[in-house]
Amino acid sequence: MSTVNYSRRLLPALLVLVIFCVVVPSAHAARPAEFVENDVWEQMMRFLSLRDQGVRLVLGGSLLLGIGCGVLGSFMVVRKLALAGDALAHGVLPGVVLGFLWNLTKDPLHLFVGAVISGMLSMAVVTVLKRTTKLKQDAILGIVLSGFFAIGTCLLTMGFGLEAGHKAGLDHFMFGQAAALDHLDIQAMSWVTGVSLVIVALLYPKFLLLSFDQAFASSLGLPVRFLHQLMMLLLTFSVVVALQAVGVVLVSAMLVTPAASAYLLTKRFHIMLVWAAGFGMLSGAVGALLSFLGSGLPTGPLMVLSASAIFTIVFCFSPQQGIVIKHFRHVNRQRRVVLENLLKAVYHASERDAHTSDGMTLLDLAKVKRQTLDTIQQDVGGLVRRGLATLSHDGDVLYLTDAGMSRAAQLVRNHRLWELYLTNAADYAADHVHDDAERIEHILGEATVRDLERRLDFPSVDPHGSPIPALSAKS
Amino acid sequence: MKTENAETNVLPLELHDLTVAYHSKPVIYGIDVEVPAGKLVGIVGPNGAGKSTLLKAVMGVLKPTAGWVKIFGEDAKDNLRRIGYVPQRESVDWDFPVTVMDVVLMGRYGKLKWFGWPSKADRHLARECLEKVAMLPYANRQIANLSGGQQQRIFLARALAQEADLYLMDEPFAGVDAATERAIITLLHEMRDAGKTILVVHHDLPTAQNYFDMLLLLNMRLVGFGPTKEMFTQENLQKTYGGRLTILSEIADAMGREA
Numbered sequence: 171m172s173t174v175n176y177s178r179r180l181l182p183a184l185l186v187l188v189i190f191c192v193v194v195p196s197a198h199a200a201r202p203a204e205f206v207e208n209d210v211w212e213q214m215m216r217f218l219s220l221r222d223q224g225v226r227l228v229l230g231g232s233l234l235l236g237i238g239c240g241v242l243g244s245f246m247v248v249r250k251l252a253l254a255g256d257a258l259a260h261g262v263l264p265g266v267v268l269g270f271l272w273n274l275t276k277d278p279l280h281l282f283v284g285a286v287i288s289g290m291l292s293m294a295v296v297t298v299l300k301r302t303t304k305l306k307q308d309a310i311l312g313i314v315l316s317g318f319f320a321i322g323t324c325l326l327t328m329g330f331g332l333e334a335g336h337k338a339g340l341d342h343f344m345f346g347q348a349a350a351l352d353h354l355d356i357q358a359m360s361w362v363t364g365v366s367l368v369i370v371a372l373l374y375p376k377f378l379l380l381s382f383d384q385a386f387a388s389s390l391g392l393p394v395r396f397l398h399q400l401m402m403l404l405l406t407f408s409v410v411v412a413l414q415a416v417g418v419v420l421v422s423a424m425l426v427t428p429a430a431s432a433y434l435l436t437k438r439f440h441i442m443l444v445w446a447a448g449f450g451m452l453s454g455a456v457g458a459l460l461s462f463l464g465s466g467l468p469t470g471p472l473m474v475l476s477a478s479a480i481f482t483i484v485f486c487f488s489p490q491q492g493i494v495i496k497h498f499r500h501v502n503r504q505r506r507v508v509l510e511n512l513l514k515a516v517y518h519a520s521e522r523d524a525h526t527s528d529g530m531t532l533l534d535l536a537k538v539k540r541q542t543l544d545t546i547q548q549d550v551g552g553l554v555r556r557g558l559a560t561l562s563h564d565g566d567v568l569y570l571t572d573a574g575m576s577r578a579a580q581l582v583r584n585h586r587l588w589e590l591y592l593t594n595a596a597d598y599a600a601d602h603v604h605d606d607a608e609r610i611e612h613i614l615g616e617a618t619v620r621d622l623e624r625r626l627d628f629p630s631v632d633p634h635g636s637p638i639p640a641l642s643a644k645s
Numbered sequence: 646m647k648t649e650n651a652e653t654n655v656l657p658l659e660l661h662d663l664t665v666a667y668h669s670k671p672v673i674y675g676i677d678v679e680v681p682a683g684k685l686v687g688i689v690g691p692n693g694a695g696k697s698t699l700l701k702a703v704m705g706v707l708k709p710t711a712g713w714v715k716i717f718g719e720d721a722k723d724n725l726r727r728i729g730y731v732p733q734r735e736s737v738d739w740d741f742p743v744t745v746m747d748v749v750l751m752g753r754y755g756k757l758k759w760f761g762w763p764s765k766a767d768r769h770l771a772r773e774c775l776e777k778v779a780m781l782p783y784a785n786r787q788i789a790n791l792s793g794g795q796q797q798r799i800f801l802a803r804a805l806a807q808e809a810d811l812y813l814m815d816e817p818f819a820g821v822d823a824a825t826e827r828a829i830i831t832l833l834h835e836m837r838d839a840g841k842t843i844l845v846v847h848h849d850l851p852t853a854q855n856y857f858d859m860l861l862l863l864n865m866r867l868v869g870f871g872p873t874k875e876m877f878t879q880e881n882l883q884k885t886y887g888g889r890l891t892i893l894s895e896i897a898d899a900m901g902r903e904a
């Protein structure tokens with residue numbers, strides 16, 4: 171339990187730390203030739219102080235796209251539609267280029283309308299194929315994704331040929347360049363994101379039900395088709411919002427990765443939405459910062475790298491499922507078992523001479539445990555540090571403290587109660603119960619022990635005839 | 646609770662010549678059934694007989710190719726709020742990040758306004774429904790950490806939260822231990838005694854005989870519908886289970902190919 175709380179508090183701190191680690195070295199790597207420490211620092215300060223109008227625009231855009239992608243991406247992840255997001259992202263490309271070719275300016279409205287139309291068109295093709303063929307989702311998405319992307323790239327190259335002056339603007343739609351965002355873009359992004367979030371908030375129960383159990387939703391008379399289309403439209407919005415800064419190729423990563431990280435962290439969907447939005451914004455901002463420091467590297471890959479870094483951290487350190495946390499918990503538990511077994515050995519020895527002597531030499535202990543003196547010394551050190559035992563001056567004899575004694579008695583008691591329970595209630599043979607009890611004794615909680623006692627009618631001897639120690643002073 | 650149905654003698658469910666097809670391949674044909682109020686009806690038939698399909702067609706989740714469905718004398722889609730539904734347990738992803746309480750609350754969503762969220766009263770009702778299926782202690786658990794029988798009871802609680810008059814349940818006894826099964830059947834009997842009409846897809850023939858007031862025997866077409874005693878005959882069961890009705894399924898295949 172305490173590990174969980176501890177790591178929950180640890181997580182934000184670690185996030186900051188690791189992001190710092192990511193930021194600093196990559197900033198170094200970005201300009202190896204003209205590397206001046208002050209310079210990087212200055213740039214970073216410039217970014218963080220938000221003095222420049224340009225920086226503010228870039229940061230605002232990154233945060234906006236992070237929220238939108240995080241929230242809509244969460245729906246896609248739990249609905250197993252993550253790849254649909256990818257298809258959609260590629261599906262908008264022809265529309266973007268056509269919107270540009272319309273009057274050869276990068277007017278957000280034209281691009282937006284073009285992107286939404288072509289995105290929805292790609293989704294419509296998916297639906298038609300699914301309904302009329304036996305092809306499965308993955309193959310259909312593969313066809314649509316690559317087909318639309320190919321059309322988009324062809325149009326794009328044609329666009330390049332048309333007028334050199336504008337080509338740079340369009341180029342950014344491939345890999346993303348947050349620095350290319352201007353005032354109008356940000357305005358459009360704010361509106362679109364705002365509207366999407368309001369719709370999601372208002373319709374949250376409906377969207378949740380649609381995602382969890384579509385058949386039930388339609389049995390309630392909810393318009394599931396409409397809700398699905400609406401969700402796809404909102405997804406298209408968030409893709410389009412992210413398009414300039416992240417680029418067609420990697421937008422789907424911004425949809426999936428922050429949401430997947432959030433999925434590992436929580437059991438409640440609305441909390442997942444919050445985490446995903448947070449991770450999305452963080453990745454967006456860090457990506458923008460890195461690009462700024464690296465003087466014009468494409469923002470898309472950097473944002474996605476940040477998102478992946480966050481995912482890695484969550485994967486390792488999430489309180490419930492993080493592998494590192496799990497590992498530490500496991501090691502901790504094993505360590506505890508070793509120490510507790512040592513306590514038990516001392517207790518047994520003292521039990522043999524009817525608790526008359528009050529100490530045991532380490533040499534005896536090593537003999538009983540069949541371990542080297544070195545190992546025993548090390549483990550005994552652990553007991554002493556935890557205040558469960560003390561050593562004589564010469565370090566040869568081990569005495570249990572009161573706390574150590576009562577913990578030892580408790581363990582022996584757990585062990586013998588459990589053995590008794592297995593033989594009496596579960597019909598185990600008396601010679602089959604020891605190994606099981608060896609494991610269980612370390613994890614029985616106070617409440618369970620009390621319950622066992624009650625069921626066994628407060629016994630005093632175990633199946634092998636050894637006395638069950640009474641519960642002495644509280645441990 | 647509501648006794649008006651019995652008084653006014655409106656049939657809770659009336660199917661007329663109902664035919665449903667997937668990809669223009671019919672799965673159930675010309676079903677005519679009139680279910681009287683306050684009955685616990687068992688739907689039995691082999692795998693693929695179209696039992697789930699029948700329930701989905703009643704709720705309008707699937708559109709019939711022919712025939713119609715009336716619920717309490719009205720078009721099904723106008724009276725959906727009087728239907729409670731328990732889908733087959735495998736139909737959802739049990740790793741979905743929601744708690745037991747969240748799922749049961751979904752039973753109330755049919756009564757929400759367009760932009761509505763569940764209210765305190767809804768939560769209160771959901772707790773009561775959880776209590777009825779003895780799952781209240783698990784209200785805050787994530788659904789992934791439940792056993793199969795517990796999952797089934799959650800679905801049941803969700804249906805109870807719908808406060809419906811006609812219930813459609815798809816295999817609520819599947820993968821449930823004997824104790825839970827008894828608890829569920831007791832609950833169903835209570836609901837019936839309170840005037841609800843309940844249709845239950847069921848796979849176990851020996852218990853079907855004891856559980857239900859009426860049986861609906863289904864195998865692509867209606868084999869029989871009536872009081873359990875009359876329906877539960879060797880001949881009827883033979884007709885339902887003894888070999889798929891070969892001619893019908895051949896025709897169905899042919900029609901599927903043509904379309």
Ligand SMILES: Nc1ncnc2c1ncn2[C@@H]1O[C@H](COP(=O)(O)OP(=O)(O)OP(=O)(O)O)[C@@H](O)[C@H]1O
Pocket residue numbers: 667668672690691692693694695696697698699
């Ligand atoms: N989505 C679908 N698309 C195409 N065919 C389907 C679909 N769902 C069901 N079918 C077909 O319709 C027939 C009836 O299916 P249904 O699920 O109604 O059977 P069931 O009686 O509920 O079976 P079970 O006892 O296995 O639940 C089956 O032959 C099945 O293959």
Ligand SMILES: [Mg+2]
Pocket residue numbers: 696697698733815
């Ligand atoms: Mg079925």
